Amino acid sequence: MTTNAIVPLHDAVLCQIGFVAKDADRVARKISEITGLKPGEPILTDGYEKARTQFRGNPTQARAKLIFFNMGQVSIEIIEPIGGPSTWKEFLDKHGDGVHHIAFTVKSTKAAADDLSAHGIPPIQSGVFEGGSYVYSDAEKELGVILELLDSTSG
Amino acid sequence: MTTNAIVPLHDAVLCQIGFVAKDADRVARKISEITGLKPGEPILTDGYEKARTQFRGNPTQARAKLIFFNMGQVSIEIIEPIGGPSTWKEFLDKHGDGVHHIAFTVKSTKAAADDLSAHGIPPIQSGVFEGGSYVYSDAEKELGVILELLDSTSG
Numbered sequence: 001m002t003t004n005a006i007v008p009l010h011d012a013v014l015c016q017i018g019f020v021a022k023d024a025d026r027v028a029r030k031i032s033e034i035t036g037l038k039p040g041e042p043i044l045t046d047g048y049e050k051a052r053t054q055f056r057g058n059p060t061q062a063r064a065k066l067i068f069f070n071m072g073q074v075s076i077e078i079i080e081p082i083g084g085p086s087t088w089k090e091f092l093d094k095h096g097d098g099v100h101h102i103a104f105t106v107k108s109t110k111a112a113a114d115d116l117s118a119h120g121i122p123p124i125q126s127g128v129f130e131g132g133s134y135v136y137s138d139a140e141k142e143l144g145v146i147l148e149l150l151d152s153t154s155g
Numbered sequence: 156m157t158t159n160a161i162v163p164l165h166d167a168v169l170c171q172i173g174f175v176a177k178d179a180d181r182v183a184r185k186i187s188e189i190t191g192l193k194p195g196e197p198i199l200t201d202g203y204e205k206a207r208t209q210f211r212g213n214p215t216q217a218r219a220k221l222i223f224f225n226m227g228q229v230s231i232e233i234i235e236p237i238g239g240p241s242t243w244k245e246f247l248d249k250h251g252d253g254v255h256h257i258a259f260t261v262k263s264t265k266a267a268a269d270d271l272s273a274h275g276i277p278p279i280q281s282g283v284f285e286g287g288s289y290v291y292s293d294a295e296k297e298l299g300v301i302l303e304l305l306d307s308t309s310g
Contacts, residue, residue: 007191014226017172017257019299030297034274036162071169073228098299099254102172119189142185144174144253 008115009104016075016103018148020091024080027097028067031076040068044082045129053127055086062086077103087125087136087146101136103148109135112149121147163270164259171230171258173303175246179235182252183222186231195223199237200284208282210241217241232258242280242291242301256291258303264290267304276302 021027028039043066045051053060065080079100081088091100106112113123113135124146125136132152139147176182183194198221200206208215220235234255236243246255261267268278268290279301280291287307294302 008189010191012190014172014229014231017169021299027298030274034163034271034276035167036165074169076169096299099257102254116189119185121189143182144176144251 006115006118008112008119008121009106012104012106012112012149014074014102015105015150016077016101016148017099018077018079018101018103019098020079020081020088020095020100021097022080022092024065024067024078027078028069031069031078035069037069037071039078040070042067045127051127051129053086053125055125060085062089064088091146099145101146101148103134103150106149106151109133109149109151113137116147116149161270161273163267163274163276164261167259167261167267167304169229169257170260170305171232171256171303172254173232173234173256173258174253175234175236175243175250175255176252177235177247179220179222179233182233183224186224186233190224192224192226194233195225197222200282206282206284208241208280210280215240217244219243246301254300256301256303258289258305261304261306264288264304264306268292271302271304 019027032038045063047063048059048061053062055062062084063082065082067078069076079088081092116137120142121137121139123135124138127134135149137147137149139145174182187193200218202218203214203216208217217239218237220237222233224231234243236247271292275297276292276294278290279293282289290304292302292304294300
């Protein structure tokens with residue numbers, strides 16, 4: 001069944017469904033309405049100086065407003081793009097509101113991203129945040145969705 | 156925050172991410188490749204006589220090939236539409252492969268679907284299967300995705 005002995009997500013846990021939204025507050029209100037859950041406080045991601053965001057190989061000042069709902073093993077993340085270019089802005093411009101990614105926790109985002117590349121799923125955006133790092137890998141062609149690799153130990 | 160005192164998904168558990176795919180076997184092979192997980196045996200849904208599938212208010216003979224991956228609290232379901240009309244076929248024709256729905260287990264699919272309708276999220280397809288029933292509610296406008304309500308006690 002496999003074309004490559006490396007299994008990029010062999011130790012990974014499906015941990016998040018990421019929505020992109022034009023108005024994160026509106027979508028969060030609707031999710032609260034229908035689930036009764038309260039979201040966390042909105043988070044504003046850092047600019048390039050701190051987040052070191054790279055999109056398609058270039059530094060970008062793109063930021064985002066993030067709102068999270070805890071739903072057990074998985075969280076729902078709502079992402080409102082601020083500025084660009086970014087995978088978030090690109091998705092919003094192309095699709096409007098919708099499911100942007102599915103995230104997996106991994107031991108090393110870089111190693112997993114490299115391994116996914118060998119399976120035809122190349123990285124498109126990466127960055128760091130307080131206590132961790134992420135890579136978005138573009139599985140649009142293979143699966144019809146972006147995969148996010150998340151770790152919370154490296155920075 | 157709420158416009159309606161009823162909370163349709165107050166007792167619900169996020170249990171599934173549903174992908175629609177032109178070729179479910181191909182997508183399942185790719186997921187196996189990158190995760191190392193083995194899918195369940197493919198399932199062919201029943202025709203109208205057994206599944207009583209309703210799409211946009213009308214009976215339909217639409218069926219689907221389903222392949223599941225267990226990923227803990229959530230499963231990944233890959234759906235290959237067979238015939239139509241159905242929300243699966245409609246999604247594939249419009250978007251190609253991608254995330255079609257997010258599913259929640261509920262006590263009563265009918266009650267939850269009625270409650271979601273009061274929040275602007277109307278049912279678009281329903282049916283029964285061995286040991287349970289489902290409703291797809293169209294949250295495309297509100298959240299950018301379809302929600303599935305699943306129960307495994309009624310039939």
